[in-house]
Amino acid sequence: MTPRVHLDDYVGVVGEAAVEEIRALARPLEGRSALMVNATAVGGGVAELLNRLIPLLEDLEIPTRWEVIRGGGEFFGVTKAIHNALHGTRVEITKPMLELFQEVNAENAAALDLDADLVVIHDPQPVALITARSNGRGRWVWRCHVDIAHPQPDVWAFLRQYVVQYDASVFSAPEFSQRLPITQYMIHPAIDPLAEKNREMEPGEVEEILTRLGIRDDRPIVTQVSRFDRLKDPVGVIRAYRLARRTVDCQLVLAGGGATDDPEGSIVLEEVRREADGDPLIHVLELPPFSDREINALQRASAVVVQKSLREGFGLTVTEALWKKRPVIASAVGGIPLQIVHNLTGLLVHSIEGTAHRIRSLLRDPEFARRLGENGREYVKARFLTTSNLQAWLALAISLMHPGERIIRLA
16 A cells, blocks of 8 residues: 655755646646556565655646556566566576466456556566557556666567557666667656655664664674565675675674565575574574665664675665665666766675675775765765656656657646
């Protein structure tokens, strides 16, 4: 269930002028309906984005529904393989797997009400719903949150047959996209500064949560928050931490959960626990859904936040940590370099050894770590807050209402 959120709540964060600009953009869209469709209501960045974006669209008098496709474990096993293949990992995708993908999409197309002025289909799992588009009403957009710069060719060819039927596509960065005969837009993902995961917290509240999670604050905390997914490389984080621990005193927190469309999560979690090997200074936390308060506290308590992904879409956990003024060390993959300007808003790395070196350098130079944190927050405020994301979606919707027009008058 989406929370009650009002645009005026953000005046204290982004200013009254920014809020009024959003309202001006929304006026031509009042009464127009929107529909968001994705694969999970819980877990993952897409669900988080929709959970905050939809109430704001409603507050602007743009009726918006959110539908989640249904599919069993076998279907989500197929979509996980497709996800990995789009990231460039070589995966065997068989004809029966693709047929199952098509069958489940067809079943969902028959069960869902897909009628709206703007229909946004998020990521590959429901991409084939476009085949259910029967009338000329409404504009359909495929929103890809995945870096598909170097996909497995046969898998991309299969998905592309559906993507080209949309009116437009949206990517998180120009380099994520592919050549397509439809209009392409760029919209950065964003975080909500007022959400439970990002709101300000008193030190006492942070301390209470750490105690409940069994973490003492008697030595610096190095943290990675992410799903237990091999592409997030949690095992590599443990190895980097152990290298750093040879010369600096610290402890490691690996915190995350799973998403309903990711059947590999429990397997990776066991791999992480084996690698930790009972080390009392390595805290592996399997958090339940809606642990936003705990994640907020863990990030705020951290001396260093790490995101050592091997592949990445955008990396909202990086955005969250930057907003909290935490010094961030992250891999130079996916959308992370859009957020981290090396040595200015954070530190980019390319290896386990490089990650260990940067952990040591930040723990030894707290003033440099503080400056990185301050710069990171200002960078996020200017580019990656939910108000900017909302503004971009409104502009896209207006553009789709006026195809071929180079100048659109809003008044």
